Amino acid sequence: MILAFQYAIDALNVGGLYALMALGIGLIFGIMRLINFAHGEIVMVGAYAMWLVVEMPTPVVVGFSLIVVALVALAIERVAFRPLREASPSTLLIAAFAVSYFLQNMAVMVFGARPKPFAFADILSGNVEIGGLRIAVLQLVTLALTALALAGLTLLLKRTSIGVQLRAASQDFRAARLCAVRANRVIAFAFVLSGLLGWVVSFVYSAQLAQLSPAMGVRPVVIGFVATILGGLGSLVGAVAGGFLVGALTVCLDAMLPVELRVFKEAFLFGLVLVILLARPQGLIAVAALKERV
Secondary structure, eight states: OHHHHHHHHHHHHHHHHHHHHHHHHHHHHHHHOOOOTTHHHHHHHHHHHHHHTTTSOHHHHHHHHHHHHHHHHHHIIIIIISTTTTSOHHHHHHHHHHHHHHHHHHHHHHHOSSOEEOOOOGGGGOEEEETTEEEEHHHHHHHHHHHHHHHHHHHHHHHSHHHHHHHHHHHOHHHHHHTTOOHHHHHHHHHHHHHHHHHHHHHHHHHHHTEEOTTTTHHHHHHHHHHHHHHOTTOHHHHHHHHHHHHHHHHHHHHHSOGGGGGGHHHHHHHHHHHHHHHOTTOSSOOOOOOOOO
16 A cells, blocks of 8 residues: 555655646647647756756745746747747748757766756755655655646636636637737736746756756656647646656656566656557647637
């Protein structure tokens, strides 16, 4: 029973991070029909921003890295994607890859290509015992951050004016603009919100890895994209569901695969995802046909 609880906590931790990553991708796709592969570099930027001031008090580290991530997300939207807003989806996709590689190479130029050790808040490396269950403090922090981020995003989308505009734009951008939704404001806000979700991933992911590298965002963005597709492209609820499902599958494979096959875990994971999509190609939560982006 204790082992089952441990697996459940692991699944919630991993699934929560994938859900946040998928949400960040899904927010931008819902409005711009853009699969933003540069979102992985937001994770990388957040981690390096923390590393730069890691010796400072924790509130300073968190505040500084949040500001950096928000500014970078705004800059990406303003410089790379706003001029291309009327371009075709393929052009936007190429632009996203260009931004991704640009940021990776900038990180190599500034910080070097070698991984850098990262240790933030020694307390995160400890463990606590709850009812005979030994849980890493980092896992508890991950669960708390994930729950807060998802709850905060839900409240923002449902209870605030900008959140309602964001939801409307993600459902039908043309109709939202006809109802006086300001496109530039909503899209810029979506990029900032997506960046803040990416910061949560960078905080936890860098603490788990205990090191940073310019390409550290590649794996999370690929799995986040898979979770978005699995949940139903265009559905924010589906993105969350897909993230938690991918997390659960990952933990199950860790538990069930023989030791010698665990190095191929991701191959099995993507194979299972392919089987699910063959059975339900529209994803877990079907959405209406995508509207034409304006």
